[in-house]
Amino acid sequence: MNKEEIINIAKTKLADKIQYFENLIAETRASNNDTKSSMGDKYETGREMLQQEINNLQRQLNEVLNQQAILQKITSDPSEKVQNGALVKTDKGLFYIAASMGEFLCDNKKVMTVSAESPLVKAMFGKKMGETFTINNINQNIENIW
Structure with a gap:
């Protein structure tokens, strides 16, 4: 098995996930800005729900960024025993x-x-x-x- 290829696939997969979450956050923020209005409380509730969604997406993005940090530390060196990177x-x-x-x-x-x-x-x-x-x-x- 080619460990280097597996590492590259994993890095690409994480980079795609990061891009996905960043785009979702940007789109959700843009729709949050679109709901600003003086029409009443129902818009405030909608904006709050969008803000909660942004916070949720941000948490997921942070988790993927942590996974990326773990992957950056891993080398393709062979392993003798089961350990991180094996x-x-x-x-x-x-x-x-x-x-x-x-x-x-x-x-x-x-x-x-x-x-x-x-x-x-x-x-x-x-x-x-x-x-x-x-x-x-x-x-x-x-x-x-x-």
């Missing part, structure tokens, strides 16, 4: 330990990106190739680590 193949799947961004395809293989804080990673953290771990009463064998 690509781990078990008998149940292929996991990239960085930030939780979901699943994507790389070389026609599904790669699940998971956070080091996830229960799955906590169960396998520090293990080496050939070792097993159990999560939700399911045993998994670590077949390879890059």
